[in-house]
Structures are given as structure tokens and as C-alpha cells.
Amino acid sequence: MSDLSEKPGERQFHVSTIEKIDPPDGTSGEDWYEYTIGEGSSAIKGKRSGTLKSVRLHAEEFAENLNRRAALGYSAYAARRTQK
Numbered sequence: 001m002s003d004l005s006e007k008p009g010e011r012q013f014h015v016s017t018i019e020k021i022d023p024p025d026g027t028s029g030e031d032w033y034e035y036t037i038g039e040g041s042s043a044i045k046g047k048r049s050g051t052l053k054s055v056r057l058h059a060e061e062f063a064e065n066l067n068r069r070a071a072l073g074y075s076a077y078a079a080r081r082t083q084k
Helices: 052-071
Strands: 014-021 032-039 042-049
Touching: 014 052, 032 052, 042 052
Parallel strands: none
Antiparallel strands: 014 032, 032 042
């Protein structure tokens, strides 16, 4: 993963927590985790099955993508526009 240097006054999304959880209703699999990606007072929560290592990698890539979008001037909270 690339190292995104933080500019003064600029906050970055980062993986705050990853916790093992019970499988969500209607799903299969034993290893489920809930992760939180934070930036200031904002938090994004997600759930994913897999090993702790694979879930951590997914969450870190997710945070990096949000930071990259923000660095390009796009809102990290808005859906991407698609061309017609």
C-alpha cells in the first residue's frame, strides 16, 4: 500500500477497530469481523467474513481509497459519478 503523507490540518481515514462478531442473520461462515474506519468524529462500520488478516487488509485498502479520493478533491462520503 502506498504511504499517503498527511498535510498539516488534513485528517486521514484509518482503521480504528476490528472485532470478531457472530455471523449476521442469514449468512454462513464462522469467522466474521466488524471493522470501523474513522476520521475525526466520523466513523464507517463494515462487516466481512474471512481471516483477521484478510479483513484487516480489506479495511486498510478501503481507508486508503477514501484518503485518495479526498486528496483528489472528491467527497469521501458521496457516491462516485458514472458517465452515461
